[in-house]
Amino acid sequence: MDINNYINSGILELYVAGALSDEENKEVYDVMLKHPEVLNEVLQIEAAILKLTEATAPKDAILDFNPIANKISSQTDTDTKVVNMKAEKLRSSWLSVTGWAAAVILGAGLFWAIQQNSELQSKIKVAETDKEFLEQQIEIADTDLKEAKHLITILRDKDILAIPLGGQAVYPEAYAKVYWDKATNSMYLDAQGLPEPPEGKVYQVWSLTLNPLTPTSLGTLDDFMTDDNKIFAIENSNASEAFGITLEPAGGSESPTLEQLYTLGTVASVS
Numbered sequence: 075m076d077i078n079n080y081i082n083s084g085i086l087e088l089y090v091a092g093a094l095s096d097e098e099n100k101e102v103y104d105v106m107l108k109h110p111e112v113l114n115e116v117l118q119i120e121a122a123i124l125k126l127t128e129a130t131a132p133k134d135a136i137l138d139f140n141p142i143a144n145k146i147s148s149q150t151d152t153d154t155k156v157v158n159m160k161a162e163k164l165r166s167s168w169l170s171v172t173g174w175a176a177a178v179i180l181g182a183g184l185f186w187a188i189q190q191n192s193e194l195q196s197k198i199k200v201a202e203t204d205k206e207f208l209e210q211q212i213e214i215a216d217t218d219l220k221e222a223k224h225l226i227t228i229l230r231d232k233d234i235l236a237i238p239l240g241g242q243a244v245y246p247e248a249y250a251k252v253y254w255d256k257a258t259n260s261m262y263l264d265a266q267g268l269p270e271p272p273e274g275k276v277y278q279v280w281s282l283t284l285n286p287l288t289p290t291s292l293g294t295l296d297d298f299m300t301d302d303n304k305i306f307a308i309e310n311s312n313a314s315e316a317f318g319i320t321l322e323p324a325g326g327s328e329s330p331t332l333e334q335l336y337t338l339g340t341v342a343s344v345s
Contacts, residue, residue, distance in 0.1 A: 080105065081115050090119045233257065237317060239337035244321075245269065248336045252317050259311040265295060266304040268336060271321060277336070278326045279308060282316040284340070289318070294326040316340040 088094050089102045106113040234253050241248035249267035254260075263279060271277055279292040292308050295301075320327075321334040 075105075077109055077111060081112060086112070086116055086119055090116060090123065235341065237339045237341055239317060239319065239339035241267075242335045242338055244334055245336050250319060250337045250339075252339065254310060254314070254341075259309060261292075261308045261310040263295075263306045263308055264304065265298065265306065265319070268298070268304070268319065271298060274324050275321050276324050276326065278320050278322045278330070279306075280318045280320065280330050281310055281312040281314040282318055283313065284315045289330050291326065291328075294322070314341060 085094070085098070085102060089099060094102065102112075102116075106116060234255050237252040237254065239250040239252065247267075248269065251264045253262040253264070265277065268277060277295040277298055279295065281290045281292050282288065283290075290312050292310055292312075295306055297306075298304070316339060318330065318338045319336050320330040320332070321336060322331055
């Protein structure tokens with residue numbers, strides 16, 4: 075038994091207040107016999123009740139019953155009845171005070187128990203929230219792993235065309251790569267080599283035919299800033315001969331802004 079936890083459980087206050095069952099009282103009594111610190115704690119609680127009683131009792135109250143006994147012996151029967159009534163009133167007052175003190179101790183013990191239960195419930199809720207968060211992270215990781223395996227399978231497919239897009243005059247250090255499956259009209263763009271777009275700007279991907287030069291928008295990379303791996307799935311059913319990426323105003327443009335052409339690569343350049 076953890077004696078400190080037992081002392082702090084509030085059961086000793088209930089014992090002193092007389093709020094326990096006979097079986098519980100016997101249990102506390104047995105513990106007091108085995109553990110002097112528990113007995114000492116009970117004595118301290120009782121002492122606290124006495125101090126509380128003294129603090130709440132009238133300042134001029136006299137609890138010496140000897141003068142009352144002398145008064146009784148010198149009075150008539152009628153007077154005796156009056157004195158007995160006063161004594162009974164004093165006894166009732168004393169019981170009222172001690173009962174009130176016991177109620178305070180009982181209330182304190184119950185408040186402590188309620189507070190401990192509330193703290194326990196809070197810890198349980200935190201644990202449940204942590205468990206749910208962990209399960210979500212595991213689910214996300216599992217999904218990411220499946221997507222990564224799927225992407226690796228696609229990139230290793232011998233029928234996939236890999237088209238590198240080199241940096242252009244506006245940003246020579248830029249680069250990207252297109253993985254295009256003509257059979258399924260699906261395409262993956264690896265845009266890891268592009269810098270972060272300025273606020274209010276967005277990258278736009280273009281499919282190009284060269285003669286005559288005809289651009290067709292394949293959409294904007296709206297999630298560029300939040301996508302960690304910078305790999306984007308794009309539908310492309312065009313007879314593309316080249317691919318380019320430009321920097322456009324948010325929402326995209328109907329035609330590419332050539333002055334903001336970041337990368338460009340032709341299908342024929344595949345090695």
